[in-house]
Amino acid sequence: MSHIEPDDLVTLALDGEQPDHAAQAHLDECAECRAEYDALVRTIHLGREGGEPELEAPPSRVWSAIHGELGLAPELTADPLSAPPNASALAETPFPAVTRGPEVPRVPEATRPREATRVPEATPEATRPREATRPPGATRPREATRPPGSARPAGSRPPGSRPPRRADTRARRRWWPVALAAASVGVLVGLALGVGLSGIGSGGERNQTVLASATLDAFPGWSTGGTAVLEEDGDGMRTIVVDLDDDVAEGELREVWLIRADASGLLSLGFLEGTSGRFAVPAGVDLDEFRLVDVSAEPVDGDPSHSGDSIVRGELRRA
Amino acid sequence: MLIESPWRADPRLGRSPWAGGLTDDEVGGGERQLSSMSPAPDRMDDPELARAFAAGEESALREAYARWSPLVFRLAVRSLGDRSDAEDVTQQVYISAWRTRASYDPTRSSLSAWIVGITRHRIADAHEARSRSRAIEEAAVAAAAVSPAVEDDDLAERVMVAEGLAALEPVPRRVMHLAFYEQLSQAQIAETLDLPLGTVKSHVRRSLSRLRTRWEVGDEPHRT
Numbered sequence: 001m002s003h004i005e006p007d008d009l010v011t012l013a014l015d016g017e018q019p020d021h022a023a024q025a026h027l028d029e030c031a032e033c034r035a036e037y038d039a040l041v042r043t044i045h046l047g048r049e050g051g052e053p054e055l056e057a058p059p060s061r062v063w064s065a066i067h068g069e070l071g072l073a074p075e076l077t078a079d080p081l082s083a084p085p086n087a088s089a090l091a092e093t094p095f096p097a098v099t100r101g102p103e104v105p106r107v108p109e110a111t112r113p114r115e116a117t118r119v120p121e122a123t124p125e126a127t128r129p130r131e132a133t134r135p136p137g138a139t140r141p142r143e144a145t146r147p148p149g150s151a152r153p154a155g156s157r158p159p160g161s162r163p164p165r166r167a168d169t170r171a172r173r174r175w176w177p178v179a180l181a182a183a184s185v186g187v188l189v190g191l192a193l194g195v196g197l198s199g200i201g202s203g204g205e206r207n208q209t210v211l212a213s214a215t216l217d218a219f220p221g222w223s224t225g226g227t228a229v230l231e232e233d234g235d236g237m238r239t240i241v242v243d244l245d246d247d248v249a250e251g252e253l254r255e256v257w258l259i260r261a262d263a264s265g266l267l268s269l270g271f272l273e274g275t276s277g278r279f280a281v282p283a284g285v286d287l288d289e290f291r292l293v294d295v296s297a298e299p300v301d302g303d304p305s306h307s308g309d310s311i312v313r314g315e316l317r318r319a
Numbered sequence: 320m321l322i323e324s325p326w327r328a329d330p331r332l333g334r335s336p337w338a339g340g341l342t343d344d345e346v347g348g349g350e351r352q353l354s355s356m357s358p359a360p361d362r363m364d365d366p367e368l369a370r371a372f373a374a375g376e377e378s379a380l381r382e383a384y385a386r387w388s389p390l391v392f393r394l395a396v397r398s399l400g401d402r403s404d405a406e407d408v409t410q411q412v413y414i415s416a417w418r419t420r421a422s423y424d425p426t427r428s429s430l431s432a433w434i435v436g437i438t439r440h441r442i443a444d445a446h447e448a449r450s451r452s453r454a455i456e457e458a459a460v461a462a463a464a465v466s467p468a469v470e471d472d473d474l475a476e477r478v479m480v481a482e483g484l485a486a487l488e489p490v491p492r493r494v495m496h497l498a499f500y501e502q503l504s505q506a507q508i509a510e511t512l513d514l515p516l517g518t519v520k521s522h523v524r525r526s527l528s529r530l531r532t533r534w535e536v537g538d539e540p541h542r543t
Contacts, residue, residue, distance in 0.1 A: 010524050011505065014498060043480065043531045047499045051481025052474065055389035058409050062392075063384060065410045070417055072377050080385035262489040262496075317362075 004033050013040035057081040207234040214293050214314035216244070222311045228293040230281070230316055238281040240269060240293060244312065247275050253298040257306065258290035261315075266294070266306060291316045361385065364486060365533070369430040373423055380417050387431055388413070390478050391438045397474070398442045399449075408441045415441070427537035431482070435475040436536060476534040483533040490514075491522040495530075498523060 004012075004026055012019050019027060027034050060079040067077055208231040216226040226244035233239075242256055254272040256279050259265070267290055269279035281287070294313040296306055360368065360382035368386075371379035391412050395405035416423075416437050423433050484495055490512075497503045497511060505523060509516040 006524060007520050010520070010527060013527075014505065014523065039531055039535065040527055043527055043534070044499070046473065046477050046480040046534065047484060047495065047530060049473065049477050051478040052390075052393065055393050055478070057389050058392040058406055062388070062406050062409050066384070066413045066417075069410075069414050070380075072380070076377055076381050080381045081388065262493050264493065 003030060004037075006036075009033065009037050009040060013037060013044055016044075208232065208239070210319045211238075212287075212316040212318045214316045216242075216293060216295065216312035216314040218312050219310045224312065226275075226295070226312050228314060228316065230287065236283075238283075238287075240279045240281055242272055242277050242279065242293070242295065244272075244275045244295070253300055254311065255296050255298045255306075257294040257296065258285065258287070259292040259294050259313075260290055261292060263292075266290070268304070271298075287316060365429050365431065365483075366425065369423070369425045372430055373420055373425065375420065380413065383416070383430060383434065384413055386482075387434055390431075390475060391434065394435070394438050394475060395442055395445075399445055404445055408438070408445055411441045411444075412438050424537075428535065429479070429533050431479050432534055432536050435479070438475075479533040480530050483530040487526055487529070491526045494519055494522040495526050 004023060008023075012023060018024070027037055058081075060082070063079045063081070064077075066072075210229055211232055212230040214228040216228055218225050224244050224246040226242065228243075229241045231239045231241060240256070240258075256269045256272050256277070258267045258269060258281070267285060269281070270277075272295060292313055292315050294306075295311045297309045297311055298307050358367070360371065360376075360378045363371065363379075363382065368379055368382055372383055388409055392405055392409045395408040396402055399405055399408065412434065416434055419437075423430070427433075428436070484492060484499075487495065493512065494508055494514075497508045498505070503511065505519050506516055508514075509519045512519070
């Protein structure tokens with residue numbers, strides 16, 4: 001007995017129409033194809049129905065109880081569903097949306113000062129503010145779009161993972177002493193970088209925190225690579241810093257873009273002069289939506305659209 | 320909007336400048352592949368996380384909690400109608416998942432589907448515990464009010480499929496969006512995205528296969 005081609009089964013299932021006589025006859029007598037077909041139909045049905053738009057995170061005491069009962073490593077104490085507030089702009093897979101509780105700063109284990117590990121991140125619900133307040137102009141609150149795997153463990157990294165960038169470490173070391181001096185530990189943990197930085201002084205270039213970075217890889221035909229770093233200052237103003245390894249040929253403009261992960265839309269941030277530039281990211285831009293950084297070669301012709309000739313591109317990943 | 324199409328030339332911005340790390344052919348596709356270095360747990364795709372979980376890496380347990388405890392919690396709340404009981408169930412699910420991780424078989428189901436299976440068992444246990452602790456009359460009333468038999472069983476599967484959809488590479492994800500939500504035929508998708516029909520069919524076939532592994536548990540009869 002010859003079976004129905006996999007492609008044809010897929011088309012049948014996708015069309016949602018009744019299989020023709022010959023196909024139906026085969027499905028009736030072939031259990032294997034029938035099972036395949038049914039599984040495809042069900043998968044398509046589930047996909048079309050869509051997931052739940054909003055799933056609520058269980059309270060932190062649930063993780064605390066699990067952590068305690070299993071005797072997990074101390075660096076895993078923090079509620080996995082509380083993410084650093086400033087990283088909220090950058091999603092991993094943006095699904096499903098989860099309402100979040102207060103947020104815990106993510107500090108790589110290596111750079112966290114001794115005293116800080118005593119910060120009771122597993123503080124019972126009552127002492128931690130439910131809604132972390134944000135500095136003005138900060139990124140969009142997490143509640144709307146929470147990606148599943150995006151909560152970062154407050155501590156451990158598996159062996160072989162990239163060590164934190166130098167800029168990261170510098171920025172984080174700077175605010176910890178201020179944070180520790182804060183009166184309420186619960187507030188400290190909840191407000192994290194925003195409060196710490198605004199406590200140091202006025203916002204501005206001096207008080208940049210690195211939130212994310214991207215390795216910019218060269219497109220075919222181009223030889224230069226580069227990096228992009230997302231910074232946020234004390235006032236919540238975000239900046240993308242682009243650094244290309246080599247200068248590119250003169251006579252062309254180099255435009256910097258933020259592109260949606262599925263390439264369905266893009267925003268221009270401006271033009272790059274030389275190999276390095278700083279580009280302000282407007283407050284309304286959701287960086288978990290527009291997470292690809294792209295630099296394109298543009299002719300000076302007054303056409304604002306993307307030429308299609310990308311020099312480098314990379315995806316922003318949280319630091 | 321002043322300009323109709325942002326793209327003057329090649330609209331296939333789904334292509335990436337790097338060739339390495341993708342499992343599929345030159346068109347690219349499938350779930351995101353990461354570098355050969357072990358990624359941080361929150362960037363692992365499902366099979367990698369499942370491996371780490373089965374291997375006893377605690378950070379994988381934590382990541383499994385981050386990804387799916389809201390779903391587990393929701394399933395429990397809906398069935399038991401009580402947040403406190405649902406919290407207990409969520410706790411028990413993850414504790415027993417960790418303690419029985421040796422019995423998790425990655426070839427039979429995805430990690431999320433396995434955890435959902437445990438969830439259903441723990442919910443059933445909770446219902447049973449309730450009935451035992453009540454008078455028979457009360458038990459009958461309680462069972463009628465929150466009987467799992469009438470609840471929507473699709474929730475967990477829908478959530479897992481949606482998760483799989485979001486984990487697809489940009490181009491196949493766009494293809495599946497058009498197939499699912501715009502109800503376009505594969506030929507129409509090919510025209511809309513300016514891709515060969517064969518490529519679209521490839522994306523659909525591979526993507527459906529991946530989505531299916533999210534919810535399917537081996538050897539169980541398919542529900543219609």
